[in-house]
Amino acid sequence: MRRSVAAAFLALGVCLAAAWSLLPAGWQALTAVKPEAQITASPAVWVPSPPTTEHVRSLLARKPFDRYLANSALVSLAATLLALAAAAPAASALCRMRPRARSRWLLGLLLVSLFPPILLLFPLYEGVRLLGLVNNPLALVLPYAAFGVPLATWVLEAGFRELPKEVEEAATLDGLGPLGRLLRVQLPLAAPSVAAAGLLTFIASWNEFLLALSFTTRESSRTVTAGIASVSGASLYEVPWGPLSAAVVLATLPVVLLVLLFERRISGGLTGGAVKG
């Protein structure tokens, strides 16, 4: 009897957790395919009948949304590669340090990652303007890489340190220098950590809003997060919720897929960074 009560509570908890996590995004997805008349029905119509693609088409006609997506993909990918290229050598130096010095470095990196971005916003904008890079989405690459590099270093360092000592010794005996050791031994053997560090940086860059909003004013240079803010109609009372919902779905789909496919790596990377600190 007590056993079945406990099982019922567990099932209830599972349902609540799943509903809480999925309902807000799900409601948006439903709106994205609802015919206009059902969006503004009261009481609300939950299940669209029949589902429609009119909002996606209206969105693409209204805004260069494919351009936003391409900009986001380009900037996030470049920032991820740059962050990994900087973090990997640092991680390989850190994992050979004495524990005391290493934990100082790691703590320093952790602090940098907690630094409120609003403090850096205006000076970064000044720099971008000075370089004539306003409205060039590539201006976002360097800041995004720097924002991602602390956590990427944490994750890679933890991955390198888990490799057996003998591997590193063998690499040294084979006459590999630090770069050869990194490229031929550490990175290939710690591939799961590289994937985790890359995923975390990519997702954070894809999601960044503050700099994207401030550095771009032209439609063609916007990333998805900044672009969506401009999809809303001219007046607050005339927000086209259908196309807006379609935009939300298109902007979030890539990260949803990444999470569902790589949940283990992402949570491992996140907690590795937070808990060991």
Place this chain on the structure above:
Amino acid sequence: MSTVLARRARRERALLLSPVLLLLALVVAVPALRVLLLGFTRTELADGVVSSWAGLATHARTLGDGRFLSALRNTAVFTFLSVLLEVTLGTALALLLDRSFRGRGVLRAVVLVPWALPTSVMALAWAWIFHDTFGMANDLLLRIGLVETPVAWLAQPGTAMAALVVADAWKTTPFVALIILAGLQGIPREVVEAARVDGAGAFARFRRITLPLLVPSLVVATLFRSIQAWGAFDVVWVMTGGGPGGSTETLSLYAYQSWFRYLDFGYGAAIAVQGMLVALLLAALVVRLASRREEA
């Protein structure tokens, strides 16, 4: 011989660390110094933007600025409420994920989804959920019978803040849950088992054994989240824009407006520096706790 080797190792290490240091110097250290200096200047709009040294005068302006004080209060309220909600929900979620049941792997992936979605984009989704006539929140509450008439969530100060807190908690609960879950999995099963054998009920086991052992994880999660919530921008900018009537304007929003709308660069820097002091103090606390653990 050994000093030559040691010197070479040192040089090698410096070389390996230099890309990260360069990146952080360019994007974090130099801008941080710049904003600090900017706070000591006065910006005037005469024939273009003119800046001059002002000493502490610009910083002193916050003292008599009601808008700054109200932004400070809004930031404190938002941070306190959302972190409280996140840590509570995150702990509950972690306790659930720590049980073994069929489909746990799927649920772990599902509950991580909110964390990965762009805050600014989901803030739009939340604005739609809290829409007064067509929103999901009102529809559910009306159906259950918790409210009799639709609530204009984003049009009143108190409910607008509540909506922001819910949206923020939704997004960050998974992060808290992951930290707490890692803490839970570090608790030896034998300790909890022994208490069960001694006849302690489920609630007593949680209260007397699990919770005290979770304190370090709870502290880490609370500190991290408080620092981030204190600097919150995206969710507020998109959902309420600081309104209605400035009632949800946070310090980040006020600094942003001073820079990009009023072109008062010096004062914007003063707001950002003073406003973020709390976040920096919390970060100092992280360092103290971490170094204490290192000594222990």
